[in-house]
Structure formats: C-alpha cells, structure tokens
Amino acid sequence: MKLSLQLKLGQQLTMTPQLQQAIRLLQLSTLDLQQEIQEALETNPMLEMDESASENDNAENNQGDTQQDELIAKSEQSTERSDSENDEFQELQNSDWNENEIPDELAVDSSWDDIYINTTPGSSYNSTNQAGEDSDFESRNSAVESLQDHLNWQLNLTPMSDSDRLIAMAIIDSIDPNGLLTSSISSIHAGLIRELDIEEDEVLAVLHRIQQFDPVGVGYRDLNECLRLQLAHCDPESPGYHLAGKIIDNFLPQLATRDYKLIMKRLRVKEEELKAALQIILSLNPKPGSEITLSDTQYVVPDVFVTKEKGRWKVELNPDTTPSIRVNPDYAALVGRGGSGSDNAYLKDSLQEARWFLKSLQSRNETLLKVARNIVDHQRGFFDYGDEAMKPLVLHDIAEAVGMHESTISRVTTQKYMHTPRGIYELKYFFSSHVATHEGGECSSTAIRALIKKLVASENPQKPLSDSKITSLLGEQGINIARRTIAKYRESLSISPSNERKRLL
Secondary structure (H helix, E strand, O other): OOOOOOOOOOOOOOOOOOHHHHHHHHOHHHHHHHHHHHHHHHHHHEEOOHHHHHHHHHHHOOOOOOOHHHHHHHHHHHHOHHHHHHHHHHHHHHHHOOOHHOOOOOOOOOOOOHHHHOOOOOOOOOOOOHHHHHHHHHHHOOOOOOOHHHHHHHHHOOOOOHHHHHHHHHHHOEEEOEEEOOOOOOHHHHHHEEEOOOOHHHHHHHHHHOOOOOOOOOOOOOHHHHHHHHOOOOOOOOOHHHHHHHHHHHHHHHHHOOOHHHHHHHHHOOOOHHHHHHHHOOOOOOHHHHHOOOOOOOOOOEEHHHHHHEEEEEEEEEOOOOOEEEEEEEHHOOOOOOOHHHHHHHHHHHHHHHHHHHHHHHHHHHHHHHHHHHHHHHHHHHHHHHHOOOOEEEEHHHHHHOOOOHHHHHHHHHOOOEEOOOOOEEEHHEEEEEEEEOOOOEEHHHHHHHHHHHHHOEEEEEOOHHHHHHHHHHHHHOEEOOEEEEEEHHHHOOOOOHHHHOOOO
C-alpha cells in the first residue's frame, strides 16, 4: 500500500458559535430567556443591567401619581418647622393614628405595635408590613396540598386507637387523587397482619370512618359506592331522593348511555319524576378527590401585545420580557490596556461574547416582532370578528412574507404568546390547515371548530346534533367536509358524541 497526499476541494456548511447562540435564544420561551440573561449577567463581567433605562421608565410611571404629590406636599409643610419639631411631626404624619383613640394606659403585656400599627412602607414601626402582605399574598398561599395531606390532617383530629390509626394510614396511602381506593380490603389486611392482630372487618370499619371525611365519598371502591356515600348527605325529603337511590343501585349503565326511556319504563315513573332524580344525581361528584387538587399555578407571560388604535391593529413587544442590559463601559475601556497577558485576553473574549449576546437578543426581538406583525396582518379577521373569521395559514406563508426559512418561523412561534383583546394565544394557534368550499375558496380548520362549537352550544339538549347533521349544516354554508373530519374536530374540542350529550334537564 502506497501512501500519498491528495488535495480535494469541497463545500461544507458549518454553524458558527454566533449562529448557534442566535438560534438557541430564538427558540427559548420568555421564562427560559430571562434565566439565560440572568446567567449571562452572572458569568460575563462585561454585561450589566442598564439602570438608566429602568430609571427613565420609573420616572415616566411616577408622573401624575397623586400619592407622590401628597407626600411632597407633606414634606414641604414639615420643612417650615424647627428641626426638633420636624422629626416628631414627620413621625406623626407617617403613622396612621387618631388622637381620640389614644388610651390612657396600656396593658402590662401589650406593646406599642399592638395599639398603633404604622402602615407607612419602610418605617421601623411597620412590624406587620401590610403592603408587603398584600403583594406577597399569592406566594404565602401558594403551598399545595395533596388529597393524602388533607385526609391525614383530618385523621390527626379524629380520636382513634393506635391500631385503627395504623389501618387508617394504610388506607389513605391507597387512595388515588380522585378519591378511589386502589387496594382491596383483603390486600390492605394482608399488609397489616404481620404488625397487627386484626380481622378484615376492622379494616372495613376504619374505611367507613374515612369515607365520612371531607370530601364526602372519598375512599370509594366503585362508582355506585361513591354516589351512595354522597347521596346519604343529601336531604331525604327532597323530591326524587329515593328514586335517585334506585337509579344509582340498578341503572348506572343505562344512565351513562342516556337511555331514559328504559329507566322510566322499568321504574314506572314519569319524565318529571326522573328529572327530579337526575337533578340530585348530577349534583354528586363521581371523583370527589378532585376537589382537593394541587394548585400549582402555571403562568404565561405574553411576548407581544396587540392593541387597536384608531381603527388599526398595533403590535408591540412586551418590554418586561427582556431586561435592559448593556456592555459595561468601564470594563470595556480596559481592553487593550493590559498588553498581551492572559487577563487582557479574558477581557477581549468576554467583550466579544457580550456583543454577540446583545446582537442575538436584538435579532430575536426583531424576528419575533416581524413574525407577529405578519400574523396579525394575515389574521385581521380573527381580531375583528373572532374564531369563525380565522383564515388558513401555514408556516410557509409567513416564511415567504418575512424572507426566512420555515424552521425559523417554527422556532419563533413555539412557546411564544400574544396578548390580544380576545385573550392570550400562542403564536402557533393562528396556524391551521384549510378545507375547500363550494365557491372554490378555503376555510380554516380553526373556523370550522368554532362553527361546530357554536352549533353544539345552540342545539336542543333533548335532540342533540349528530355528526352527519353537523356535516349537512356546514354543507349548507358552503363548506365541504367529511363526517369523519367532523368527528375528529369534535373530539379535539372535548365534545361528546350526540348520544352522550342527550339531556332531560
């Protein structure tokens, strides 16, 4: 084998670090972008917060503040007094007090803050910090509680023997978030028999006590028991109470399929009597544990705002999504003064990275604003009239309008939200396929879903519209669509089939 040197010419597409960073920032959500900016501020000494921009914003926000004017007026009035009187007068001005409410004596075990609560923010006497409590209300009340926590809390307040308490803890651990007991009585008994000398009847007795906990019906083993437990807490004198019990015990399958005629025939009751019983049954919760849910709030921060001014739709970036940052001028001035040492090389690299980062942020904002404006221009009918006026739109349409690749448009519209007078929508919401019309035009799938939702909302609950009927109604409006497509759109809207939508009430 002979070794030789060969020269080949070729082209290869590579992504520079700057381009990789720009693409990565482009696809980040608002919250992720804020974390990325915070990390850049902590790791790159050349970057800093632009305090001048925030001070200008605060100055504009403070104009016309009546409370500020009142404080200024008070301070001007206080300057007319002597220095010794001024301090005392200022304390009285800053405190919320009434001369007629001053008691002659204070209790021995009381303190000044118990009688006089200073509500002025920043005062040393403001021990309760009422303004802070209001602003931090959600964070103080954001602790989540599971169903098990709620049941264990009630268990600690219930007098029980030690063995019954262990049984109750085992039962609570076997209850799912909906309140269903996922383990059988025999399996729970088998798991406790090594520690406790008990019978299955004792486990069942403890279960019956837990089933009386809040929410009522928790710890049920089947739907019949769940509804029965809740029905026992209803007023037995209410119309339809006893009939509701018979339906729960014997006709739950027929009730699920809305076979009301069979129920009335078997029980020999009239429609009015059945309506009264159904009203009681519908007030019961088949998943009582869902009342105690984990309230982990998910926040959506809009990236752009859409408003209508003088008959035209205006699109603006949300200034709160990206904090104002800049290159530190003092550190940037040090570059080039340190010669060729390692410190100067580090400063040069940091300065270059900072400039790339700022340029990538600017490119992200410009691309996002450009895409959002084109979406609003294309979907102006939606903003004026709602979902029914939505037009078909695909990524290629916007990509062609802004002169970018479809993959870039996909990154821009993912996890980016638009605040409109009709609500907050993800940018991807405005993209949808189309269906042909009789006139040769196109109708958006989003508009068709809105029409289906409107037809179902206005239907007769005793004779709901079938998918075939909805197809014919849309056909009368000039929309060519198959019945199976109607079924697919209906399921995407979480609308049940016609036989399950049938109601007597």
